[in-house]
Structures are given as structure tokens and as C-alpha cells.
Amino acid sequence: MYIIYNFLVLCVCCLFVLPYFLYRCICEAGFTTRMRQSLGGLRDEEIASVAQKDCIWIHGASVGEIVATSPLVKEIRKAYPDSPILVSAVTVGGYNMAKQIIQEADAIIYFPLDMPFVSESFVKRIQPRIFMPVETELWPNFLRAIRERNIPVMMVNGRISEKSVKTYRYLYGIWDDMLNTVSRFCMQSSIDADYISHLGADPKKIYVTGNTKFDQTYAEVTPEDLENYKKELGIENAYPVIVAGSTHPTEEKVLFDVFNEIIKSYPEARLVIAPRKPGRADEISKLAKQYHWESGFRSKLLEIKGARSKYPVLLIDTIGELGRIYSVGDVVFVGGSLIKHGGHNVLEPAAHAKPILVGPNMQNFKDSYALLSKVGACKMINNSAELTKEVLDIVGNDERRLQMGAASLQVIKENRGAAVRSIEYLQDLLTLTTVDSKVEASYPTNIRNLHDEGGGRLRHGDAVIQYLYQLAHGPNTPFFGWILLGILRMFSYVYEFGVCCKLDFYKSGLLKQKKLDCCVISIGNITVGGTGKTPTAQKVAVIIKNMGYRVVILNRGYRSHWDQEMGVVSDGKKIFMTAYEAGDEAYLMAKTLPGVPVIIGKNRALTGQFAVDKMNAEVIIMDDGYQHWHLYRDLDVVLVDTFNMFGNGCLLPRGTLREPLSHLDRAGLFLLTKTDQSSQFSRQELRDTLDKYNGDAPIIESIHHPKNFVEIADWYKGIHENAKDLSELQGKKVMVFSAIGNPSSFEQTLACIGIDIIEAIRYPDHHDYGMLEMQYISERAISKEVVAMVTTGKDAVKIPTEFIYFNREMPLYILNMDIKITEGREVFEKTILNAIQKETNE
Structure with a gap:
């Protein structure tokens, strides 16, 4: 439906809007500003006071809506004196009116035309804390860009005309998406509340607050x-x-x-x-x-x-x-x-x-x-x-x-007081969307590219992926970048078709699944990277081992340099491969899980059969196996990162989704990770989404729990007696570097501990470090006068041995972390045990 809508919008813009804009630019002084901004040409200085500063964005279309906005802005300023306020309007009259009567606003701009690349550009550059449309200013592409970034939306002074009730029905699925994006509907009257409910809004989100135009004071005359x-x-x-x-x-x-x-x-x-x-x-x-x-x-x-x-x-x-x-x-x-x-x-x-x-x-x-x-x-x-x-x-x-x-x-x-009542709901919503553990840390990020100093070992494929990620998520995207992203979106539809066809083949029996003579538990996700699969697989392995079962981990060996179909990284007693041969994830699990064999291979049916025949596996944990349908599993544990959720909502290669969200129906258990880095509101929204697609699977919450710091030389030798307590680095200046799926989450964890991050150097996920890069990082850390460098265990296994044992001037600490279940631990363990007992007939 979005394709049809965007095609029609593009046609209308090209055939009518642009000629009309050009005509008004010629005939009307000052109209060029509206045309430039509406088409995405915001200048940095025009939004400098609000961009990337968690501003409160309130939008009214024309003069009437701006009049209704005025008392709201006054109340927002009283409630949040330190929060930047952005006001936008569609028409010249609305814009000029805002300039005249809303002196409390930090910035006033024209609202973007509802074209995908224009709306996305606005939202990416501004990144508001909340978006507040006045009356019924709902635009599909803009709200989609808002939704992809998990920005809450609160409709204020909401009004639905009888004409709108009839018109909105023609939007079908788009209208449903827009309604689901809005977190609060603050309506003018019970009639408007009934209308919006009739149109499909969740009644639990609808409130009658009155008309803020009763509160306007700009027109007072002495x-x-x-x-x-x-x-x-x-x-x-x-x-x-x-x-x-x-x-x-x-x-x-x-x-x-x-x-x-x-x-x-x-x-x-x-x-x-x-x-x-x-x-x-x-x-x-x-x-x-x-x-x-x-x-x-x-x-x-x-x-x-x-x-x-x-x-x-x-x-x-x-x-x-x-x-x-x-x-x-x-x-x-x-x-x-x-x-x-x-x-x-x-x-x-x-x-x-x-x-x-x-x-x-x-x-x-x-x-x-x-x-x-x-x-x-x-x-x-x-x-x-x-x-x-x-x-x-x-x-x-x-x-x-x-x-x-x-x-x-x-x-x-x-009838005065609507503005005050609306702000009470705003305060409630912002309280729910506040992350309790969030620390507003400000530090520069240093993203290494192929030809940068300290980036000489970066693979060309990584450089391409990094470039595309920056196009999709960076604050500025050039015009040709939007064209490229549009092409990638088309490929996403092709990819989705292929994924759905393949899954249907397995469901219909045209493609056969391999059933092993043991319990198979898959630990996976529906997005690419960064959800915590490896530490979760370690956690589950320890739980199952403590239950008394012999457990083996199957890993695909991503970025390994092993040229055989299968390789034994560890038999539980001895490690047979290096991190270079096995890949970082497999080697890390082998190193940190004594007593648990780890096998790599892309064909999990083959490696699984080997684990049963040669290692007497009673339970197999298939790491990153949700999309590996060749091997039958008894339980699918799906991880969802509450810090990043489902990315921008698009499938590969435009987004980070591996499958459509509807495929969550196969999950037997959901594990929400990094819940301390998300708000209560976003977690509830996520639970509602999961329940929509799968109402049977239990939902468990967990955090990445930091334990201590260990110097890398001791970490490699397995010496933890010299571990540093987290408090020992509090307030200290450190250099952070990583090559993981979600580096910002790792950095957020360190910031919450109280560490002063001077700079965060980021390499692509699974990047192999060389001495050139380590020398660059080390010299940069010395130049910044930090007391230490900090990285992850996943990165530690890829750092050259000669650097680890080199006579370094500065310590390099590994942050030891584990998965800590904060809600539903008993259900989590019981679900795993039931899957095992069902398979083993105990």
C-alpha cells in the first residue's frame, strides 16, 4: 500500500506541487524558504538549537492549528524549562503566525512534504524526544520515519471531521500503521474520541482533554x-x-x-x-x-x-x-x-x-x-x-x-484548562519513555573506514556495509543516497519474497527437515547482529549443564578461516582452534565454557549429527539458528534487543530484519535483552507487538550485566584474581573500541557504570584486528591522556597475541558481562526443561 501511496504522492508533487511552488516563489517574496524547507533543505543553523537535543516537536498545519499550539507551548515551557521546543507549520500563514505568537519556541520550521526521503531526512537530523501533531496532522511517511526510531507520538487537540472519517478508510493498512504509531490521542471532545475509536484507534490510548483554543491568550486586547x-x-x-x-x-x-x-x-x-x-x-x-x-x-x-x-x-x-x-x-x-x-x-x-x-x-x-x-x-x-x-x-x-x-x-x-490537561498526559508519557539507567554521555565516535589511518585491514565488504548503514541511519544523506536506498528497498521486497517461499517449502514438506535424536534448542533473532545471541547461548548452556544434561553448542563459524565442512573448536576439555580459524564467537564460547563442546559448520544438520554420534549430545544449542530451517528444533528462543528492537522496520538489505515480523509466530520463547537501556513504555509497546504475532510464547526480560574488568593478558590466561571492580574505573577517562553489532549499547553500559568515555572507536561487526589498528588505537589513547583502553570479550579474541603481551604503556581491560534475567527466570528455565523432557521422554 505504501508503494501505491508514494507513487501517487510523487506524481502529485511533480505535476502540481512543484509547479505551484515555483509559481509562488516567483510571485511571492519569501516563499523560497518554504519551498526549500518543505523539500528537505533545512540549513544546520535553522535547527541547531533543537537537532539531536531531545527536543519536543509540536506541529500544526495552518493558522488555526498554530493558535491551538500556542497555549500548549506555554505549558510545555513551564513543565520542561530546559527542553528545546520545535514548532512546525505547513502553510506560510501558519509559519508567520507561529513567529508572531509562539515566542517560547527554540526553532520554527516548515513541515516536510510527505515523501519518504524528505520525511526521513527531517527525522534523522532532528531526532526529537517526542512528536506532537495538533488536530489530525498525520502523514504516513513521516510517521513511518518516527516509528522506525521508536519516537513516541502524542496527538493533541485531536479533532476528526465526518469527512475525515470517510476519507481515512481508503488508506487501509497505512491508516492502521499511523494509528498504531500514536501513543496518546488527546481529543477535543467525546464525539472526536468516538470517531477516532471507530476508525481503529486503541480505546486505551484515547483521552478527552478539551479544546486548547479556549486557552489561547495571544489575541488578548487591552x-x-x-x-x-x-x-x-x-x-x-x-x-x-x-x-x-x-x-x-x-x-x-x-x-x-x-x-x-x-x-x-x-x-x-x-x-x-x-x-x-x-x-x-x-x-x-x-x-x-x-x-x-x-x-x-x-x-x-x-x-x-x-x-x-x-x-x-x-x-x-x-x-x-x-x-x-x-x-x-x-x-x-x-x-x-x-x-x-x-x-x-x-x-x-x-x-x-x-x-x-x-x-x-x-x-x-x-x-x-x-x-x-x-x-x-x-x-x-x-x-x-x-x-x-x-x-x-x-x-x-x-x-x-x-x-x-x-x-x-x-x-x-x-472550558479553559485543555492545555494543562494535555501536558499532564505528556508528562506521564515522557515519564514512561524515560530510561532509568540512561546516562546522557557525550563523546565522539570514531568510525573506521577502509582507507583511514588504523583501518587498513578493513574488508571491502565491511566498508560497503558500513557506508550503507551510515546512509540509512546517519544524520545526513545525500540525494543520490536516497536513490540508492530506494533501490535497496526494492531488493528488500525481492529478499522477503525469497525468504517466505523458502519457509513455505519447509512447511509444506517440499524441503525436508533433519530430526536429530536429541533435544535441539535454537538461540536466534529476527534481526542482524547486536541482540546478545552469544552470551545468551553461553547462559543457556550453563543452565542446561547444571540440570545434568550433556550439552553441545553448534555455531556456524561466521568469519572463520576453516575450510572444512565441520570443525571441532572444543571438546569441552581442550580448545583445538584459534580465534582466526574458528571465528570470534565460536572461540569465545569455547574459551569461556569449559565442559561444553563447541562445533562449527554451516550445515547444522551435519554438525548436529556429529555431536550426537561422537559426543553423545543430549541437548544441542544451535547458536544463531532461527533462520536455519534444515535442522528441526524443539524450542526456538528468539532474542529481541529492546535498545534497537527491529531497526528501521525494513528487511535486508534496506534494513536489518532477516524475516518479516509475522514470522515471529514460530518462536517458543522470547527473551528481551538490554531492558535496562529501554523505557517501560517501549518495552510495553514491544510486548504488544510480540503478542500481536505470537500470543502463546512467554516473554522474559534480561540485561547485559557488567561484572568486572580484567586486563587482557590475564583474561587470555584465564586469571581472574586480579580483576578490577567496576567502581575502580568510575570517573576515569578511558578509550573504548569495539567491533560488535551494537557498539552504542556497549558504550551505554560503560557510561552507566560512570566511566568517562573520551572517544569510542568503532569497527564493523566481526572485524579482525591487526597490529596496525592496535597501534593506532594505542597511540590515540595515549594522545588523549586516558588511563586505560576498554573493549569486549568478543573483540579480545581477535586482538593479535604480540600486542597482548607487548610491553604496553597503557592497560587494556576486558569488560566481563553475563546475561542476567530480571523478569521470568523460573518460566525461562521451566520452558527449557519442558522442551528437553518432552524430547527425552522423561
């Missing part, structure tokens, strides 16, 4: 301000002053017909028209001439220093003033209601205690209208005759006029 407005418009002694706000074509003709009748009874009457689009002022002036009325333009009257001419018709051709201009009226008509548009905001004139008249089409503001009409503050008319009658009656009856105005103001006062 007595002095009111006198100045009257002087500037030349209406000091005029009566009555009829203000018509947000008018549309054809409505002005009705107003002139009415004014013709009013002027007969009130020669000093004035008609003030503020068209919805200020650019229509000239068009309305020409229409006024047909009625023999001379028009005064607000913009030109502002330039006059002395007394102004007494124009019978005044046209407001400026932006952002209507809310205050309503104050000069004796009676107000709100446009967009005599035509089938759905009306406009009636709360702005109500805040000035004005009697209000509207046409019969108020669907878009039905709740506000209902409140005002119920107390007699707002009257609906159907045609010019009724409008004339009501205007004459109101201006001729002081008591009625004052009663309607007082009722308007009372409604405003009684």
Missing part, C-alpha cells in the same frame, strides 16, 4: 490596544462595526447584500472583512466597487501616520491579526459556514465577548458551536435575509448584544 485598532482602521465613532472573519468566495457577496440593508438604518456602520486567504483582498475590493463601496486595506492604513480615511469597507490583508481584530466588532460573522466548508473557529470572537453569527455548515467546529449556541451566544442563519434580520436585531438591542457577549465569554472561562 483597552489601549482596542483604541489603537479603531484609530488605525478609522472606525473610532462608527456603529455598528460588523466583523466577518475567515470568509470564502461567494460569502462576501452575501455580506455586501446584508451591509446594503444595514447602512440604511445605520449610516455610520462599517464592514470589516478578513478573508481566509489574505491574497483575495484585491478580488474582494473589486467586488465592493460593484456595490459602490470604497475599500480600505489594513496594510496601507498601517503606513499612514495621521488620521485615517473613513472607509465603509475595510479589508484585513495581513496575516495573524484576525484574533485581535475581532475585538473591534459589535457583531461577528464567522465564515466558511455559508458554503460547504465546515466553518471556522468561533472561539476567537467568543474570547472577546462578542455575539456571533454563523451559517448552517459548522461540521468542523460542531462542539464549539454547540457550546456557544446552547447558551445563546452564537446564532445560526441560513441566508442573507436571516443574516440581515439577526444583525439588525442584535445591534438594535443592547441588552441582547451584551447578553450574547457575556455568554460567549462565560463559555470560554468554563
Whole structure:
């Protein structure tokens, strides 16, 4: 569905939007800024105050939404005085209005066009803490980019029109994705709440908070301000002053017909028209001439220093003033209601205690209208005759006029507080999305490339992978990069088709699975790298060994240099291979798991049969085996990294998913890893996702638990007596380097311990270190004046022996870690035991 949507968006942009933008750039001064920003051309200085700073991003489309945004921003600033606030708008009017009335914002920008590469670029560069769309500003590609980065979304001042209810249904699966992305729906009324629920939103996420437009204060006018407005418009002694706000074509003709009748009874009457689009002022002036009325333009009257001419018709051709201009009226008509548009905001004139008249089409503001009409503050008319009658009656009856105005103001006062209520839900959401153990560590990352100093041994394939990763996840992506990523997305669909076909072949029996005479437990994941498969396989092996079963680990031997179909890394007593021959993961398991044989080979059926025949294996742990369907397994343990979850949601090669999320249905047990580096909210969202695809598998939580530091020379010899307590490096400056799937998680762990990371050097996953690189790292550490270098056990097995035992000036510590189950340990062990006993018939 996204393909169809994006194709249509691209066609609309090329055929209509871009020509329209170019036309407005030529005819309208300053429009180039909107065009540049909307197409993704944000300058660094325009977002410097908010980018990568956990800003709160609030978005309103046009003037009306920005008015609703104003009180929210004020409350956010009170609640979070140190958090940067970003405000975005779609229209020029909304942008200019934000500049005028939202002084608390740290940055104001134009919202991106909803094209994939443009939306992704905005989100990658800004990385907000939360995104808050006002009313129904939901855009598929933008929300998809938000969702891929696990950024919470909270709709504020939510409003759903009847027209929207019908339109959104045509989005099908895209609409479901958008709704699932939103974490909180703060709706204006119970009617809007019912609509959004009817459209598929989770009722548990829906709250009625009221309309924040009741809380707006930007349009407040002092007595002095009111006198100045009257002087500037030349209406000091005029009566009555009829203000018509947000008018549309054809409505002005009705107003002139009415004014013709009013002027007969009130020669000093004035008609003030503020068209919805200020650019229509000239068009309305020409229409006024047909009625023999001379028009005064607000913009030109502002330039006059002395007394102004007494124009019978005044046209407001400026932006952002209507809310205050309503104050000069004796009676107000709100446009967009005599035509089938759905009306406009009636709360702005109500805040000035004005009697209000509207046409019969108020669907878009039905709740506000209902409140005002119920107390007699707002009257609906159907045609010019009724409008004339009501205007004459109101201006001729002081008591009625004052009663309607007082009722308007009372409604405003009684319904204030929506902004405060919305911020309470925001605070709750941000509390849930806060990572308790997170340390806001700031340190430079040094990503080594093929031709960089200290990168000479980097494989070309690694360099390509690293480059593509930077394109997909880095803050800046060149235009040709988006083209490349688009091509990769097409390959993702091809890859997904192949994966699904292969799995279907196994399910249908066209491809046969090998069944071994023992229990097989797979430890795997649905993403590429970084979930903690190796330490989890070690943990499970120890648990099973302590249960009294003979366990053997099968590893594929990734990046090994063993040229045979199968190789015995360890028989549980002796290690037969080097890390270079076996690969880093297999060698690390062999070294740290005495008593547990480790075998490598891509054909797990072959290595598994060998383990049964030659090593009497009762239980086989298939490391990284979720996608190895050739070998039948009794239990699939699927790991999910709560720090990174499912990457950007795309399959290889565009993303990091190995299979579609729907394939999680094969799992027998889910193990959430690094839960201390994720928030309660994100874990619950993850649990909901897992439950959606597999409601039967237990969900267990775990953390990567740091134990101590060991100098690499002692670590290699298995000497742990000299291990350093974690506290010994607290507050000390260190150099960190790694070549693992998720280096930021490792660095986060060190930061939480209290280590001062001066620099983090990152190589691609499974990278083999040479003396050139180690010399580079060592010299850089000395130049940074750190007290030590720190790396992982997985990296330690790939460091050259000559460097380990070299007379080094600086210690190199290995951080010893294990998997610690924090929730569901009994269920975890029981599920494993049940799988073993079921197979062994115990």
C-alpha cells in the first residue's frame, strides 16, 4: 500500500506541487524558504538549537492549528524549562503566525512534504524526544520515519471531521500503521474520541482533554490596544462595526447584500472583512466597487501616520491579526459556514465577548458551536435575509448584544484548562519513555573506514556495509543516497519474497527437515547482529549443564578461516582452534565454557549429527539458528534487543530484519535483552507487538550485566584474581573500541557504570584486528591522556597475541558481562526443561 501511496504522492508533487511552488516563489517574496524547507533543505543553523537535543516537536498545519499550539507551548515551557521546543507549520500563514505568537519556541520550521526521503531526512537530523501533531496532522511517511526510531507520538487537540472519517478508510493498512504509531490521542471532545475509536484507534490510548483554543491568550486586547485598532482602521465613532472573519468566495457577496440593508438604518456602520486567504483582498475590493463601496486595506492604513480615511469597507490583508481584530466588532460573522466548508473557529470572537453569527455548515467546529449556541451566544442563519434580520436585531438591542457577549465569554472561562490537561498526559508519557539507567554521555565516535589511518585491514565488504548503514541511519544523506536506498528497498521486497517461499517449502514438506535424536534448542533473532545471541547461548548452556544434561553448542563459524565442512573448536576439555580459524564467537564460547563442546559448520544438520554420534549430545544449542530451517528444533528462543528492537522496520538489505515480523509466530520463547537501556513504555509497546504475532510464547526480560574488568593478558590466561571492580574505573577517562553489532549499547553500559568515555572507536561487526589498528588505537589513547583502553570479550579474541603481551604503556581491560534475567527466570528455565523432557521422554 505504501508503494501505491508514494507513487501517487510523487506524481502529485511533480505535476502540481512543484509547479505551484515555483509559481509562488516567483510571485511571492519569501516563499523560497518554504519551498526549500518543505523539500528537505533545512540549513544546520535553522535547527541547531533543537537537532539531536531531545527536543519536543509540536506541529500544526495552518493558522488555526498554530493558535491551538500556542497555549500548549506555554505549558510545555513551564513543565520542561530546559527542553528545546520545535514548532512546525505547513502553510506560510501558519509559519508567520507561529513567529508572531509562539515566542517560547527554540526553532520554527516548515513541515516536510510527505515523501519518504524528505520525511526521513527531517527525522534523522532532528531526532526529537517526542512528536506532537495538533488536530489530525498525520502523514504516513513521516510517521513511518518516527516509528522506525521508536519516537513516541502524542496527538493533541485531536479533532476528526465526518469527512475525515470517510476519507481515512481508503488508506487501509497505512491508516492502521499511523494509528498504531500514536501513543496518546488527546481529543477535543467525546464525539472526536468516538470517531477516532471507530476508525481503529486503541480505546486505551484515547483521552478527552478539551479544546486548547479556549486557552489561547495571544489575541488578548487591552483597552489601549482596542483604541489603537479603531484609530488605525478609522472606525473610532462608527456603529455598528460588523466583523466577518475567515470568509470564502461567494460569502462576501452575501455580506455586501446584508451591509446594503444595514447602512440604511445605520449610516455610520462599517464592514470589516478578513478573508481566509489574505491574497483575495484585491478580488474582494473589486467586488465592493460593484456595490459602490470604497475599500480600505489594513496594510496601507498601517503606513499612514495621521488620521485615517473613513472607509465603509475595510479589508484585513495581513496575516495573524484576525484574533485581535475581532475585538473591534459589535457583531461577528464567522465564515466558511455559508458554503460547504465546515466553518471556522468561533472561539476567537467568543474570547472577546462578542455575539456571533454563523451559517448552517459548522461540521468542523460542531462542539464549539454547540457550546456557544446552547447558551445563546452564537446564532445560526441560513441566508442573507436571516443574516440581515439577526444583525439588525442584535445591534438594535443592547441588552441582547451584551447578553450574547457575556455568554460567549462565560463559555470560554468554563472550558479553559485543555492545555494543562494535555501536558499532564505528556508528562506521564515522557515519564514512561524515560530510561532509568540512561546516562546522557557525550563523546565522539570514531568510525573506521577502509582507507583511514588504523583501518587498513578493513574488508571491502565491511566498508560497503558500513557506508550503507551510515546512509540509512546517519544524520545526513545525500540525494543520490536516497536513490540508492530506494533501490535497496526494492531488493528488500525481492529478499522477503525469497525468504517466505523458502519457509513455505519447509512447511509444506517440499524441503525436508533433519530430526536429530536429541533435544535441539535454537538461540536466534529476527534481526542482524547486536541482540546478545552469544552470551545468551553461553547462559543457556550453563543452565542446561547444571540440570545434568550433556550439552553441545553448534555455531556456524561466521568469519572463520576453516575450510572444512565441520570443525571441532572444543571438546569441552581442550580448545583445538584459534580465534582466526574458528571465528570470534565460536572461540569465545569455547574459551569461556569449559565442559561444553563447541562445533562449527554451516550445515547444522551435519554438525548436529556429529555431536550426537561422537559426543553423545543430549541437548544441542544451535547458536544463531532461527533462520536455519534444515535442522528441526524443539524450542526456538528468539532474542529481541529492546535498545534497537527491529531497526528501521525494513528487511535486508534496506534494513536489518532477516524475516518479516509475522514470522515471529514460530518462536517458543522470547527473551528481551538490554531492558535496562529501554523505557517501560517501549518495552510495553514491544510486548504488544510480540503478542500481536505470537500470543502463546512467554516473554522474559534480561540485561547485559557488567561484572568486572580484567586486563587482557590475564583474561587470555584465564586469571581472574586480579580483576578490577567496576567502581575502580568510575570517573576515569578511558578509550573504548569495539567491533560488535551494537557498539552504542556497549558504550551505554560503560557510561552507566560512570566511566568517562573520551572517544569510542568503532569497527564493523566481526572485524579482525591487526597490529596496525592496535597501534593506532594505542597511540590515540595515549594522545588523549586516558588511563586505560576498554573493549569486549568478543573483540579480545581477535586482538593479535604480540600486542597482548607487548610491553604496553597503557592497560587494556576486558569488560566481563553475563546475561542476567530480571523478569521470568523460573518460566525461562521451566520452558527449557519442558522442551528437553518432552524430547527425552522423561
